[in-house]
Amino acid sequence: MEKIVIENLTVSYGKFIAVKNLNMKVKSGEILGLLGPNGSGKTTTIKAILGFVPYVGKVLVNAEKIGWMPQNAPLYLNLTVEENLRFFAEAYGVKNIEEKIEDLLKLIELQKFRDRLVRNLSGGMKQRCAFACAMVHEPDLLILDEPTAGVDPKLRKSFWEYFESLNREGKTILVTTHYMDEAEKCQRIVLMRDGEILAEGSPDEIKKIALRGEIVKLKIDHAEYALKRLREMAWNVSIEGDELLILVDDARIRIPEIIRLLNDFKVLKIEVVKESLENAFLKLIGG
Amino acid sequence: MAIKTVLVKELKILVRDRRLFAIIIFQPILLTLVFGYAFSGEIKNVRIAVVDDSNSEISNALISALNYGESFDIEHFLATKSEGLELIKRGYVDAMLVIPKSFEGDLAKGRAKIEVYTDESKSSVSVAVINEIRTIAHSFSTKNFGGIEVEQNFVFSTKTRLIDFVAPALIGVVTLMIGLILSASSLAREKEEQTLELSLKALKSRDIVLGKFFAITAIVTFDTLIVMFLTHTLFGIEIRGSVLLLVMAQFLFLAGSIGIGLTISAFSATQLQGIQGAMLVGLISIFLSGFFYPLESMPEGARIVAFFIPLTYANTAFREIMIKGSGIEIVYPQLGVLTLYTILSLLISTKVLRKVVGGGIR
Structure with missing residues (x-):
């Protein structure tokens, strides 16, 4: 669905x-x-x-019902936090308005600032208020x-805690x-x-797409010989100091294969390189 | 309900916006004071004509008593009452005093009577003249051991004071300016602050526009009351005609002006642009409408332009109803034009607004 x-x-x-x-x-x-x-x-x-x-x-x-929080948290600057909530609650035809306003003020932790004009709120408070306005009709x-x-x-962390708990509720x-x-x-x-x-x-899939596969990092004795052998067998390998970087389509399948091929070498360490999403993102955007 | 929500929000925002609040409060007051005092004469040296049928020593004494202070200038001694009435109608004198033949004898018996005729459209002058003459007559009769009754009569003239001409037009000007400024800035402000789409998601665009419309109507009504209160207390302006008819004419004109204001706001990205656009349209209207001078005394070219300015018709209607007490049988052409203006401007604004607000989903 x-x-x-x-x-x-x-x-x-x-x-x-x-x-x-x-x-x-x-x-x-x-x-x-x-x-x-x-x-x-x-x-x-x-x-x-x-x-x-x-x-x-x-x-x-x-x-x-759709709850929409636009960019830059637009709100009525000359209304207070509570008045903004009330306006949108009334506009959406929310039934138990008073209760709803209390709940939301508590959620965004702005009870103390309920009577402050939005004009005079800090950026973070404004953002929280805009979020509450988007939530007012239980979308x-x-x-x-x-x-x-x-x-x-x-605040970013607590925002995402809200989002994830809302998501758990099925939103x-x-x-x-x-x-x-x-x-x-x-x-x-x-x-x-x-x-x-x-x-x-998914984030992991995006990373794979960005690298066109995964990178396996191999710490090994006599790395140059291992490099030569893998290259001869048409693997995509590069060397960095005493470490080999091998580009593979799927690490789970290829790691056992690599170990088998290099069974006469002493493998000190083998791991899948953790690519950051940021790098993946930059690669995709730049490419 | 939805309309009320928007209405309450709009009123709060308008009142809290210092710039707009200053305009709402001070514009009607300033306009009324500036134009009112610029166009009103003082109640000093009131020009009067005298018809002295008694022609006695005692009547002469009364006349000199009147002439003594600064209040009156006796400009004409006339033989007949009808001559004096004519002078009042033409605006050459402000009042006429008639002393009857039997004055001398009646005074001794304590039932002397004098008649005062004043221009009924100059109500403030009338009141001052009658009070002044009563005071003088009272002290005069005490001195001469008699009694004088002062009978007040009104003369209906066609000439009116400038303030009578300007005061009703002030309502037109305030309605136009405030209506335009508020409507133009209100929607533009929501565009600027990006709240328009947000409220469009929650509300029907019809409810938003109607809510704003009623909020502006409430404020313009408040401003009209300020103008009426000031012109009444300071210049003695009263509504002679039907209040209902006046409200109707004003509502038509206001609705049309709000339509123009909303159209301006559709082309404005910010509140300031909206206000500037409204000011421009408003000022042009005022100068070309014949606000300052009667249409009849305008040059041909300017008169033709004035025919295309809705404010011209609004002002004419307000003058007819307020000052002359005219009914619908007189002002129907103006009301007709204003109706047409309203329909046209609302049609245009709906069309233009539809582009701005688009078709947001609920």
């Missing part, structure tokens, strides 16, 4: 094509991270999902556009971010560049 199905989506602003023939799905109950450099079409895709930009193609949303699908931009590490989350540690927490990632999808999959 998909919450969002996007088929052949194209969005253009005049001559500029922001999103090109995009195909994407958001599965029910997952956290999907939409990644990509600035201007890659993430926000435009979200606006198309919400119906705020004219587009060509098909966008299907199977959610009853089953959350669309969060850079919810943690400009937020300190501690589907579509989130964009530039932070790779956040992307690692997504069950699936869609990586965009210039309005197109570059790669798609």
Whole structure:
């Protein structure tokens, strides 16, 4: 069951094509991270999902209620935290408004600042308030556009704790971010560049795609001989000091194979190189 | 419910925005004071005409008593009442005093009577004249051991004071300026602060626009009351005609102006741009509408331009209803034009706004 199905989506602003023939799905109950450099079409895709930009193609949303937290946390600056919450609660026709407001103020830990004008809030507080406004009608699908931009590490952590606990409750989350540690927490990632999808999959799958495989690091005696033997057998190997770096399609299958081939060598250490998502991301974007 | 939510939010925001709040409060007050005092004469040296049928020593004494202070300038001694009425109607004098033949004898018996005629449209002058004459007559009769009754009569003239001309137009100007500024800035502010799409997700665009409309109507009504209160207390302006008709005319004009304001906001990226656009349209309207001078005394070219400015019709309607007490049988052409204006401007604004707010899903 998909919450969002996007088929052949194209969005253009005049001559500029922001999103090109995009195909994407958001599965029910997952956290999907939409990644990509600035201007890659993430926000435009979200606006198309919400119906705020004219587009060509098909966008299907199977959610009853959508909670949307736009970029830069737009709020009514001359209303207080509580008044903002109340406005959106009333606008969405929420039933038990008072209770809901209390719950949310508690969740975002802004009870003390409930009567402060949003104009006078710090960036992090504003971000929290915007998140609460998006949650006010208990949406089953959350669309969060850079919810943690400009937020300190501690608050980023607690934001993701909210997201993950909401996800455990069964809520589907579509989130964009530039932070790779956040992307690692997504069950699936869609990586965009210039309005197109570059790669798609779990964080580990993205890394594999980026490297076109995995790298096995081998610490071995007489590394030069081992290198020669592996090269003769057409393995993709390079040497760094006394360590061999072997590019393989699937480490789990290839490691036993390597050990068998080099059974007359003394293997000191063998491990799969942990590629960071950031490197993978840069490789994909740059390539 | 949804409309009320938007209405309450709008009012809070407008009142908390210092720039806008200053405009809301001070614009009507300043406009009224500046134009009111610029166009109103002082109640000093009131020009009066006298018809002295008694022609006695005692009546002469009364006349000199009147002439003694600074209040009155006796400009004409006339033989007949009708001559004086004509002078008032033409605006050459402000009041006429008629002393009857029997004045001398009646005074001794303590039932003397004098008649005062004033221009009924100059209510503040009328009140001052009658009070002044009563005071003088009272001290005069005490001195001469008699009693004088002062009978007040009104003359309905076609000439009116400038303030009578300007005061109703102030309502038009305030309605236009405040209506334009608030509507143009309100939507532009939501675009600037990026809250428009957010509330469009929660609300129907119709409810958002209506909520804003009623909030602006509430504030313009408040400002109109300020203008009315000031022109009444300071310049004695009263509403002679039907209040309902006046409210109707104003509502039509306001709705049209809000439509124009919303159209301006559709083309403005920021609140400031919206306000500037509204100011520009508002000021041009005021200068070309014949706010300062009656249409009849405008040069041909300017008069033609004025025919295309809705404010012209609003001001004419307000003047007719407020000052002359005209009914719908007189002001229907103006109301007709204003209705057309409202329909057109709302149609245009809906069309333009649809592009801005698009078709957001609920």
